[in-house]
Amino acid sequence: MPDTLKIEQRSQGVVHHDYGRGLGDLMLETGKALIRNPETRHHLLGTYAAFTDAIPPRSRPHSDLEKTVRFHDRSMPITLASPIMLAAGGNKFAEHLPAFSSLGFGAVTVGSATSGARDGNPFRPRMRMLPRDRSMSNSMGLNNPGIETIATEVDKALGASHRRKLALGISVADTPGVEDADAKIADVLATFRRAYRAADYIELNVSCPNTGENRMDTQEAFLTDLLREIMEARKSLAPKKAVLVKISPDLSARALDANLQIISDAGVTGLVLFNTFPGDKARYLRMATPEADILPVTSAGAKGGLSGRILYKNTLPAVQYIRRQLPKLAIFACGGVDHGAKVLDLLDAGADAVQCYTVLAYRWNAVRKMNRELLDSMRARGIQSLDGYGPSA
Ligand SMILES: Cc1cc2nc3c(=O)[nH]c(=O)nc-3n(C[C@H](O)[C@H](O)[C@H](O)COP(=O)(O)O)c2cc1C
Numbered sequence: 001m002p003d004t005l006k007i008e009q010r011s012q013g014v015v016h017h018d019y020g021r022g023l024g025d026l027m028l029e030t031g032k033a034l035i036r037n038p039e040t041r042h043h044l045l046g047t048y049a050a051f052t053d054a055i056p057p058r059s060r061p062h063s064d065l066e067k068t069v070r071f072h073d074r075s076m077p078i079t080l081a082s083p084i085m086l087a088a089g090g091n092k093f094a095e096h097l098p099a100f101s102s103l104g105f106g107a108v109t110v111g112s113a114t115s116g117a118r119d120g121n122p123f124r125p126r127m128r129m130l131p132r133d134r135s136m137s138n139s140m141g142l143n144n145p146g147i148e149t150i151a152t153e154v155d156k157a158l159g160a161s162h163r164r165k166l167a168l169g170i171s172v173a174d175t176p177g178v179e180d181a182d183a184k185i186a187d188v189l190a191t192f193r194r195a196y197r198a199a200d201y202i203e204l205n206v207s208c209p210n211t212g213e214n215r216m217d218t219q220e221a222f223l224t225d226l227l228r229e230i231m232e233a234r235k236s237l238a239p240k241k242a243v244l245v246k247i248s249p250d251l252s253a254r255a256l257d258a259n260l261q262i263i264s265d266a267g268v269t270g271l272v273l274f275n276t277f278p279g280d281k282a283r284y285l286r287m288a289t290p291e292a293d294i295l296p297v298t299s300a301g302a303k304g305g306l307s308g309r310i311l312y313k314n315t316l317p318a319v320q321y322i323r324r325q326l327p328k329l330a331i332f333a334c335g336g337v338d339h340g341a342k343v344l345d346l347l348d349a350g351a352d353a354v355q356c357y358t359v360l361a362y363r364w365n366a367v368r369k370m371n372r373e374l375l376d377s378m379r380a381r382g383i384q385s386l387d388g389y390g391p392s393a
Helices: 004-010 023-034 038-043 045-054 098-103 147-163 181-198 220-235 253-266 279-285 309-325 340-349 366-380
Strands: 067-069 078-080 084-086 107-113 127-130 135-138 167-172 201-205 242-247 270-273 305-308 330-334 353-356
Touching: 004 309, 038 045, 038 127, 045 098, 078 167, 084 366, 098 147, 107 147, 107 181, 107 201, 135 309, 147 167, 147 181, 167 181, 181 201, 181 220, 220 242, 220 253, 242 253, 242 330, 253 309, 270 309, 279 305, 279 309, 305 309, 309 330, 309 340, 340 353, 340 366, 353 366
Parallel strands: 084 107, 084 353, 107 167, 167 201, 201 242, 242 270, 270 330, 330 353
Antiparallel strands: 067 078, 127 135, 135 305
16 A cells, blocks of 8 residues: 555655646636536547647747657667657547647557457546546546557558657557456467557556556566566567556555566566556545545446646656666656656656656646746756756766
């Protein structure tokens, strides 16, 4: 279990750079009042990206934000027009991928993908806004069109995306309901192999709190076996691409250290820190939102995942801690990033790149604004360019 005191203690000194609200944000609020279902709005994100991309002049991140992430294990580097990536879940269907560069992103992690298509959890609503915390609760349950469709779309989009310095990753997840350990490993391996052929980098989602199943990052023996098989499979695949494991932010200090040991022993390229925070444990985050407003996922009452601003106080100190423990692992920091100055704070803490998703529901043109804030923070500190800045330099 997470330790409240630890989250409170660790988060001392974390700065929540705040942002003002302009006309665009008012328009966003009006849009939310008109389209009340957050899931419908979430489906419109790709269309919005395509629309933005179609209207000249196409905006691109400032060239000083460009960053090539080089990996210690000599995986293929990825070149990002901005260090801000769209986190998994923001584009589950691999739609309009190159257009996301016009929103300001330097990469998109597509998925999570499972071996076959899935509708996700059967109940509605599956997403709820928690505006008092600028956060969100979701219980989507890994809805996606399956790895074959996702990988085919990524294949098609790769050339146009690379011309815009937009890297494309695929997040790979296990199929809920596969009980037998060997069958589960075979299932993830098959998805991994197909994803690997298409994407620039792979994320292994071992921490989904939304399916009602035991998460893989809480089953240490299984995780050890799974990562051994995945990394063994990578040896026979060329070129060598980065494989990052995405873990949950609620691991206890002991479980986190155990996961780090397993991950570094397996020779994994890096970590994505973190997935959503299990809603069952919302009290540890001391949210303004009452716990009763967090969605249940199963009839047994298990709750989905929390995302957004409330997570940041855990994300930053965790990146600092893990960078100290494992200086050679790549880190994509994720959880509550909603301001460009936070991006620089995370890069300073040791992140190689930063991911976000929930901020798109609270800030109009969020990533373009965050890119500008990042550039302003760099200029204020005399940093000329991000290439060559940070741990991957
Ligand atoms: C609606 C929704 C769906 C998500 N789906 C996935 C997913 O399929 N795979 C995954 O690894 N993470 C998923 N996530 C988690 C995000 O990638 C990210 O880790 C989390 O939202 C924290 O970042 P944020 O605070 O910037 O949103 C999802 C998040 C949301 C809000």
